[in-house]
Amino acid sequence: MSTTRSNTEFVPEAQEVVEEFSRRLLELEAAQRAGDEDPEALNAAFRAIHSLKGLAGLFAAGPIATLSHSLENALDGLRLGRVPLTPATLDVLFEAVETFASLLAAFEHGEPGLEIEPLLGRIAALLGHAEPERAATELPGIDESILGVLTEYEEHRLRENVRLGRSLFRVHASFDLLAIDVGIEGLKARLKEFGEVITYLPSADASGEDRIDLDILLGSNAELAQVNEALAGDGVSVHPLVRESAESGHRPAPAPAGGMVVEEVTVEHADELDHAGPEVSLRSLSRTVRVDLARLDHLMNLIGELSIVHATLGGSAEALRRRGNATDIARSLSGELRTMSRQIALLQQAILDVRMVPLGQVFDKLARVVRKLGRDAGKDIRLNITGEETELDKLIVEELSDPLMHMIRNCIDHGIETRSERLAAGKPPVGRIDLRAFQRGSRVVIEVEDDGRGMDLRQIRESALRRGLLAEDALRDMTPQQVIELVFMPGFTTRREAGALSGRGVGMDVVKTNISRLSGLIDVTTGVGRGTTFSITLPVTLAIIQALVVQTAGQTFCIPLNSVIESLMVSPSEIRTVEGAEVITLHGKTLPLAHLARMFGLAPTARATLPRNYVIVVGLAQHRIGLVVDDLLGQHDVVIKSLGAALRQVPGIAGATELGGGRTVLLIDVAALVEEAVGRDASIVAEASHGA
Template sequence: MLEVPGGRGDPSFDKARDEFFSEAQELVDGLGRDLVALDQALKRGHSDPEIINDVFRGVHTLKGLAGLFGASRMSVVSHELEDVLDDLRLGRVELSSHVLDALFQAVEIYNRILAAEKGDGPDPTADAEALLVALGQVSEHRGGTGVGLIAQYDLDPGLLGVLTEYEEHRLRTNIQAGLALFRIRVRFSLATIDSALDDLKEKTKPHGEIITYLPTGSGTDIETIELEILMASRALLHVLRAAIAGPQVDIEEVRRRTAHSLAVQSSLPAAPMAAAPAPRSPVIRLDPTTDAATLGGSGPPPILGSTGLPALRAESTSARGSGPAPSATPAPPPGALTGPVGVPSRELSLRSVSQTVRVDIRKLDNLMTIVGELAIVRTAIAGLSDRVRIRPELRQLGIELQRLHRSFDRHLSQLQNGILEVRMVPLGQVFDKLARVVRQISREHDKLVKLSITGAETEIDKLIVEELSDPLMHMIRNAIDHGIEPPSEREHVGKDEVGNIVLNAFQKGNHVLIEVEDDGRGMNPEAIVASAVRKGMVSADEAKDLTAQDIFALVYMPGFTTKEVATDLSGRGVGLDVVKTNIAKLGGVVDIVSGVGIGTKMTITLPITLAIISVLLVEIAGRLFAMPLASVGEAMGFDDRQVRTLEGREVMTVRGKSLPVCRLARLFGLAATEPASTRSFVVIALMGNRSLGFVVDRLLGQQDIVVKALGRSIKSVRGFAGATELGDQRVALVLDVAALIDEVLAGGESRFMAAALA
């Protein structure tokens, strides 16, 4: 049976299991299809290396999948099969109908193993072992062929030395099949080589096969590269030349070294694949009918050969019979790995699965750092190009430099976007989990809830997704517990008895917005204020002056709850403050809009990535600092005369409210490098329910930066989240706003406490 972490009861276990089955089934079906094509090709007397490669890739993917899910029998079979296919691919074993029989048998065994893993088929171990024996015997009959063949051609030994085993095999096969070899020299521009090479491949395809290509390394300048392409073709030289003509193309036929070789060539079979000599000892043939009998009639007897595909399909559906409504096409697993849903995606998904690479996110961080450095180099080049261009005698050089700079700039931003894109995962990953939570919680509380999700495909930084599930879970719980009314109450107020929760995600500029909206009873400002007063969070007098926005802000206060009785869901007053804090850690903010009787909408605004954050650059005593914009509410002119000292703490009044003020130059002990300017600014930072005005000398604007951690030796210095390089090698420290607010406000409180105690 499968061993998957998570255990049987866990729904995620079932889901992963389902995904495994559908993916594996899809791959096995694909193998069956490829083998039929291979069989047909063999009957026509030739082999198609591309199909063998496809089969090899499919089996390789199956092996990986099986390993991941602990399906050990499948791993073993795949492993052995891979060896055989590798031999086939490299020409160490000829593709004969015997070998093909064994391969078809393997597909059949795969289906039985899958059925057995699901628990609705007999144990296939014995069959699998028989197959392994057969596969082992195929591998034993490797033979070296045509070793001296290649040597007859006037080929560069340097080129022959670097051929892969596969390429060598293809070269040999083509020579044996009587094809002529051509050497093509093509000069490509470095900028367009990818598309140009593809173009060339496309043009040559109807005429033959490209064995290999290598850079010649001669006669090229820095902008171009010359490739030597070795191609096998039946076409005559002038036909080829016409097909791929171009100013940069030079084509010639590779000559034989000796005159005798012609005789040698003609004595070889023209199509060795079809006339393959029988293996020295015959492969054990697995009899499909007897194997089918061991299935106990759980499926129709498989008919192998040219009709193998339908038989396998029928087998696979019967194996899936225990599931709901067996379908002829297994559903592709949900998730990013598969292509678009539907039949055409089958081939696609086969490839996409095998072409996925798992990457440690730290490696991406490293790449991002390098991009950051290149951005600095770019700035330097721009400066250089400006300096060169103002010199009349260097005008031409300046123009060229500028052109290079523009191209560098463009590619660099593509690179940066490319790396950011790799970090992105769809929000659907966390939304799927929430759908289960909704079902579970609503059932427990006898509420009827319909969850609608839009924008699950919206992508966001992997690290952010990991941290989002807890906050979103809290918000959903709140919506169900506080928002959605019981069915009877909903009917009473004329709403549909099924409550709606809508989860929307979409991208807006450099941010991703996630909305959690319910059509429940909404937040009652009076209840919130009453509760806050009762808990002593605000005084009754203060409560009178609160704006709607202030009132909603109260629900973020630690310990806040309107519930008289705590349920196991919510009401303990732990929730929204945690949501707010967690989101703030990700550089995001939460906003609430609510109407009594209409519902509540909470919106999370997050940066798309943590790799780059937006900051406000400020100057304090002649030094540069960066403040993360996510924690900045607003900035305004600062006037010393507005400041009053209350209990040893400086406070100013903003729109009728007290705002504690922190003079950063004083806190940091920075002496002004120039006389204090007449004007300065206060940047109002918000963190949770607390705000603090930071007094700075100048606002220098907004910038997207990459934050880097400070070294261990100064990690303990309070108040800085890291630093960033701004270009010109200048480094600006990034303020840790949350820590500074903590420090300043706590400091004030302790002074106040000390005064009170004295």
């Protein structure tokens, strides 16, 4: 099998499986901390590793297959109660997650991976410390025909439920063949409310040719009457399992007779479909396809070209209407163009939907990072995640990993106190980091909040002075918000010596740079002793953007709408001068202005001829400025085209686009313009950072 195919097929698939394994380990750790157990999470972790072993074998990824096989043995020991689930056990399992990530990266680039022998030794040690098997719990009154078809793991779970004093029920369910997936998922969700689903078994008594009957074994602390009241009806009936042979007319399919033996399902060669239940089906496997993101980009470009053609046809229709002798043709063409516009919008949205992925892909990795870094720092920290189902363009999600990682490191190293410090401050001993995502209009907001010590403004000033980032006079004149924003300066850190997590002066400036590159904004709020919150606001996608078309000095430009905070109309009398820079007051704050015409060296329209100016408030990272233009011409969906060699180096220009009618319009690089304004009027821009 070619390396290219291995990289494009195996690595992404394997990475998803490893992330699933990691999620399940976090669930197991949460249950273990609560003194509980989570058989479903444990079984899902086992299935993930079993799938990974099969994938690795198929693509000849030897070390990954070997490690998977070893983990499979350990997880099977956990499932059967032979290996205790302790913090030390979880440490080894989480180490395997990191090792898999390293091995996959090496495999993707055709490089030798880590040595896995030390980890294999630690996994083997888990099995070496396996607890001696307890005397098997008796299963009186359970039909031998049921016990004969259970796997070793299922029988173990059955005995565990009996040992814990739970009641055992057989839930008989009949499903319509055409709707079995929906039926099973619905019943499964209801069953989980009452206890543990031990297994699904085919029933010997079918209700009809167009139906499928299953017997589901359930362990529960509830009484029969409670379970029966909640589940019975619509082809579902509930029976006590211990009286199976005496009272039931429905029985599971009996074990094969006449010398045919049910093969024991072992770790070495099990497909584990016996306990996969309805989660695995041919239908679910066949409804998913991987598409290279470059192909989606190409498709989006084609849609952009189609939009340009549509705009051109719209101009032609308007020309026909003005001629007067082709009004009927123009009216008919306009109607068809409206229909075409709706279809283009639907097609564009469909492609954007395909590009969307949940933020959980990044958040899940951060949960593992918090666990590891918190322990390395000697701090007990819990990460609370909400809104992980919120979706963004895949390209944006991938670019978010580094900024969020830096922010989490900052929270752990600088924000969260040690256990003794928290107790002395009257706080809970366990630190808290909240990671939230939610939709706000057409944008997505991600917040990282900790309940730590907050930012000490005096310490920030001293650090900036010590590192020579600013002069003492400049620091003394800064507002509190300006001081907070010093953390985004390159080379800034409050640590005197570099530590394992931070202190090298690289971090929050990287966050600012990356967020700016994504046309995002970042805000910081903090309080001494109360903690710090970083709030990132991002566009949903950068594949095809909405742009505000403006005119200034007779030239037309496009401003990406995802960088526009608001627009307003001001009269010349509202514009005043502060420290040589033009400003207006907006929402009680000073907003610096930048004339777009002047920034590009264009002769501005004389103010005397303009009774009003339009101001477009734009933002980059934590900064806000107002761009002054002569007119607003509306909004358009645009696809960004690269510039030729002559224009590529022009500051303030990000690219070009077509608006129809053969018009090529330059797209403003908001980041460059804001950076220029920040350099020119730093104090005023900083004052406006939280004003818009």
